[in-house]
Amino acid sequence: MSATGGKEEGKRRCPLLLRPASRTLNTSVSHGGPRGAHQRSRQTTSVLGCHSRRSFSLGGSKVLEKNVVQTPRQAVQVFDEENNDVTPQPLYQADPGAVQPMLFVDEISVGSASDQPTATGSFTLPFSRYQSLRSVFGSSRISSQSTTESVDDEDMFSKRDIPLSFPDVKVKKDTEKEQVTEDMLKDITEVFISETDTFSLLDMPSSFVSVDADEAEATIARNHQYEEVCRNRVSRDKTVERSVQTLTGTTKNKHVQSNGLMVVDADVCMSTATNVTICDMCEPLSDAEQEETAGICNPVKTDHAEGVTYSSRGADRSVSVGSTATTVSASGSLKEVDVKALNAEMEWELIMLSETFQLYLQTVERSILQNSFHPQLAAYRQLPVLGDPESPVKNEIVEQRTGDTDGGPSLQCLWVFSCELSRGRSVSCMTWNRKNPDLLAVGHGEFNSGNQKPGLVSCWSIKNLKWPEHIVHCDSAVTTLDFSANSPSQLAVGTHDGSITIHNVHSQDNRSHGVSSRDSPNRHLGPVWQLRWTQQEVSSTGEEKVEALLSVGADGRISKWFSFKDGLDCIDLMKLRRIQNTETKAGGKRTEMMAESVLTALTPGLCFDFHPTDSSIYLTGTWEGLIHQCSCSNSEQFLETYRKHFCPVNCVAWSPFNPDVFLSCSSDWTIQLWKQHHLKPVLGFISAQKAVYDIKWSPKWPTVFGAVNGGQLEIWDLSSSILDPVIVQPAAPGVRMTSLLFSSQADCVVVGDSDGHVTVYQLKNLNVGEQSQVDVLEDLICSAASR
Amino acid sequence: MTEFSLLSPIQGQKGVQGIIVANSEGIPIKSTLDNSSTVQYAGLIHQLVMKARSTIRDIDPQNDLTFMRVRSKKNEIMIAPDKDFFLIVIQNPSD
Numbered sequence: 001m002s003a004t005g006g007k008e009e010g011k012r013r014c015p016l017l018l019r020p021a022s023r024t025l026n027t028s029v030s031h032g033g034p035r036g037a038h039q040r041s042r043q044t045t046s047v048l049g050c051h052s053r054r055s056f057s058l059g060g061s062k063v064l065e066k067n068v069v070q071t072p073r074q075a076v077q078v079f080d081e082e083n084n085d086v087t088p089q090p091l092y093q094a095d096p097g098a099v100q101p102m103l104f105v106d107e108i109s110v111g112s113a114s115d116q117p118t119a120t121g122s123f124t125l126p127f128s129r130y131q132s133l134r135s136v137f138g139s140s141r142i143s144s145q146s147t148t149e150s151v152d153d154e155d156m157f158s159k160r161d162i163p164l165s166f167p168d169v170k171v172k173k174d175t176e177k178e179q180v181t182e183d184m185l186k187d188i189t190e191v192f193i194s195e196t197d198t199f200s201l202l203d204m205p206s207s208f209v210s211v212d213a214d215e216a217e218a219t220i221a222r223n224h225q226y227e228e229v230c231r232n233r234v235s236r237d238k239t240v241e242r243s244v245q246t247l248t249g250t251t252k253n254k255h256v257q258s259n260g261l262m263v264v265d266a267d268v269c270m271s272t273a274t275n276v277t278i279c280d281m282c283e284p285l286s287d288a289e290q291e292e293t294a295g296i297c298n299p300v301k302t303d304h305a306e307g308v309t310y311s312s313r314g315a316d317r318s319v320s321v322g323s324t325a326t327t328v329s330a331s332g333s334l335k336e337v338d339v340k341a342l343n344a345e346m347e348w349e350l351i352m353l354s355e356t357f358q359l360y361l362q363t364v365e366r367s368i369l370q371n372s373f374h375p376q377l378a379a380y381r382q383l384p385v386l387g388d389p390e391s392p393v394k395n396e397i398v399e400q401r402t403g404d405t406d407g408g409p410s411l412q413c414l415w416v417f418s419c420e421l422s423r424g425r426s427v428s429c430m431t432w433n434r435k436n437p438d439l440l441a442v443g444h445g446e447f448n449s450g451n452q453k454p455g456l457v458s459c460w461s462i463k464n465l466k467w468p469e470h471i472v473h474c475d476s477a478v479t480t481l482d483f484s485a486n487s488p489s490q491l492a493v494g495t496h497d498g499s500i501t502i503h504n505v506h507s508q509d510n511r512s513h514g515v516s517s518r519d520s521p522n523r524h525l526g527p528v529w530q531l532r533w534t535q536q537e538v539s540s541t542g543e544e545k546v547e548a549l550l551s552v553g554a555d556g557r558i559s560k561w562f563s564f565k566d567g568l569d570c571i572d573l574m575k576l577r578r579i580q581n582t583e584t585k586a587g588g589k590r591t592e593m594m595a596e597s598v599l600t601a602l603t604p605g606l607c608f609d610f611h612p613t614d615s616s617i618y619l620t621g622t623w624e625g626l627i628h629q630c631s632c633s634n635s636e637q638f639l640e641t642y643r644k645h646f647c648p649v650n651c652v653a654w655s656p657f658n659p660d661v662f663l664s665c666s667s668d669w670t671i672q673l674w675k676q677h678h679l680k681p682v683l684g685f686i687s688a689q690k691a692v693y694d695i696k697w698s699p700k701w702p703t704v705f706g707a708v709n710g711g712q713l714e715i716w717d718l719s720s721s722i723l724d725p726v727i728v729q730p731a732a733p734g735v736r737m738t739s740l741l742f743s744s745q746a747d748c749v750v751v752g753d754s755d756g757h758v759t760v761y762q763l764k765n766l767n768v769g770e771q772s773q774v775d776v777l778e779d780l781i782c783s784a785a786s787r
Numbered sequence: 788m789t790e791f792s793l794l795s796p797i798q799g800q801k802g803v804q805g806i807i808v809a810n811s812e813g814i815p816i817k818s819t820l821d822n823s824s825t826v827q828y829a830g831l832i833h834q835l836v837m838k839a840r841s842t843i844r845d846i847d848p849q850n851d852l853t854f855m856r857v858r859s860k861k862n863e864i865m866i867a868p869d870k871d872f873f874l875i876v877i878q879n880p881s882d
Contacts, residue, residue, distance in 0.1 A: 347872075348816050354871070356871075357869075357872070357874070360867035363867060364865050364874060364876045365796055365797050367865050368802075368803060368865070368878050371802070
């Protein structure tokens with residue numbers, strides 16, 4: 001331990017003979033004071049029981065203390081070799097009457113001198129400042145013997161200050177006799193309590209005996225004995241088992257009323273952030289802006305991503321903007337607001353791509369449209385429209401409607417299926433879905449003109465009147481459509497170039513090409529004029545009706561198609577041979593004479609229809625104006641031929657109620673009503689001098705059918721008139737009506753025209769007679785036939 | 788696929804006043820209305836949806852809310868809730 005500054009005395013002390021009066025004391029060196037009569041007396045104050053191990057120094061602290069003397073003081077005198085008294089004298093003689101605080105400044109003991117058991121450092125205080133004080137040299141000796149505890153006894157005590165002798169207060173050994181002056185009473189006495197050494201009262205160190213030693217066995221025996229003693233010893237614990245029952249007091253309900261909590265919406269905080277998001281959305285984000293925000297946010301993004309995953313809000317979501325919002329709202333820095341905006345963007349991206357969102361958009365769109373077209377849809381579904389008492393507008397509609405019932409039969413236009421895609425493209429065919437009667441497939445194609453424009457198939461739903469559900473683009477004009485009955489999402493499309501494609505309506509891809517017959521060697525060489533899925537008779541298993549796709553084309557063949565490799569292939573059911581010399585001498589010949597010419601040309605077949613009950617019998621109308629009745633099992637001969645028309649037969653239709661009756665329409669402006677096996681028509685209808693393109697029976701009324709010629713839609717009701725149609729609806733100017741469908745659900749007709757519009761009309765006031773319609777028809781026919 | 792192409796078929800329908808997409812905590816993500824209305828709608832409808840959903844679930848725990856339409860004097864609010872978001876459309880059909 002080295003001494004500070006002017007402590008060479010300590011060092012110089014080495015050669016000096018130190019005669020401490022008591023070994024327990026360590027002298028502290030104080031500077032030599034003024035020599036004189038003052039007996040320098042050391043005074044050991046309370047012993048600092050600073051541990052010999054390692055003691056810390058109170059660095060730099062000045063402790064005021066009263067020098068309380070308890071232990072006897074010993075006078076130490078230092079002599080050098082010559083036995084001179086070189087006892088240092090105190091340098092300073094404090095004023096006796098003054099208060100004597102004790103100040104000592106600790107010094108830092110550096111290092112450890114192993115030899116020197118005691119090393120003290122003393123220091124001088126700037127006494128000049130404390131003139132009135134009796135300063136005391138203090139030295140706290142810190143034994144920084146960081147070495148082992150095997151410190152000498154001398155080191156056990158660290159030194160305390162020993163004040164210099166003050167003449168007046170002869171603080172000597174007998175502290176009891178200290179005179180307590182008035183001044184001293186006013187002093188603040190500080191008592192310093194320190195730790196004493198550890199006194200060990202009993203120390204029995206354990207001894208270790210090696211197993212191999214001689215005493216080992218004895219030791220082991222003694223150990224065992226001791227353990228037994230311990231075990232057998234009666235336990236001092238006087239514990240008694242005792243049960244205790246805690247009585248639960250009865251609960252008492254108490255109502256407490258408190259003021260309602262003031263709820264303040266946190267919208268204020270969020271608005272700053274949402275401002276950014278809405279700005280993001282409303283104004284198109286420029287790329288620069290995006291990069292900017294991305295750049296700023298990039299370093300923070302990861303943090304937020306982590307924070308986001310860790311934040312749990314009870315929902316099993318991976319992105320949570322709300323939790324970041326709470327952390328962000330605290331500080332309004334732009335950076336964090338950007339991050340929130342970015343989080344919102346990320347979330348938006350996720351949402352946009354999710355399927356449920358698409359589904360919801362679709363649902364909401366349908367709901368909106370349902371609202372917009374509420375009266376029309378209600379009329380279609382044949383539901384009464386309840387007047388809204390609040391809005392006056394609706395009342396007018398209701399009044400109008402009631403006015404309608406007074407008039408005669410009429411058509412009311414409900415709505416028009418039309419969209420930009422289909423505008424301008426003439427409707428060539430329409431068909432309802434077999435399973436979902438709300439779904440209507442419309443084929444568009446212009447095949448009267450020379451150039452071949454690509455065709456379009458649009459599937460509309462009643463639920464969405466503004467946009468088709470599914471769109472299929474075809475390579476060439478679509479001529480015919482049919483939905484399958486067994487697999488209702490399959491739609492067979494026949495086109496002008498002779499190929500047949502089977503599309504799946506459920507698929508989202510607009511350009512997906514279904515199974516096609518384009519590559520088939522047997523494909524139709526001309527336009528496919530009609531397609532039909534028919535359920536042939538039961539297969540061998542007897543469970544399901546096998547469905548087959550049949551087509552009639554301009555090459556005069558009726559073919560049955562099936563899937564083959566990747567496409568379709570067909571077998572011919574019938575070839576429509578051209579029959580010449582159509583006049584027969586005697587009427588009612590059942591079979592025709594085949595033409596004798598070598599080249600049997602085939603005549604294009606334009607339409608066919610299968611018998612409602614016997615699906616192997618079908619009628620087909622040809623370009624020549626003949627209607628042949630054929631059988632699927634007979635591919636050589638026609639069963640019957642009905643002659644009347646002299647222009648191409650555009651459509652034939654069996655009556656759904658009367659299996660013997662069918663209608664045919666042709667470009668020779670006439671509609672003919674036939675009875676099976678009667679080679680002459682029963683009734684003929686003509687109203688306008690235009691080619692009749694399409695004819696359909698009503699699914700509801702046996703005597704009602706509709707016909708479409710170029711300029712108008714006609715609804716005929718045979719029970720009321722056989723000369724004139726009951727309802728005539730003219731087409732819009734410049735537009736030709738091309739196809740017709742009755743709706744099975746409602747009293748509606750669907751008309752397609754050359755402008756691509758599909759209009760839905762509702763039949764009103766078609767007062768069909770009360771009698772059973774079939775009977776009426778029968779009667780009619782009988783009466784007509786007998787004429 | 789931008790958000791405009793997604794929302795425009797609905798936006799363009801007759802009488803649609805606004806579309807709001809909010810996340811499951813009721814914070815609006817996208818909207819075509821002004822800020823204050825958006826925030827108000829999103830917050831209030833969020834509470835309504837929560838209440839409605841809890842009602843349905845209390846009656847039958849295996850059931851869940853799929854769609855809500857609130858018809859009022861002036862307009863109709865259609866709400867499509869999901870576990871991640873909900874879509875709100877306000878329409879006035881008589882416009």
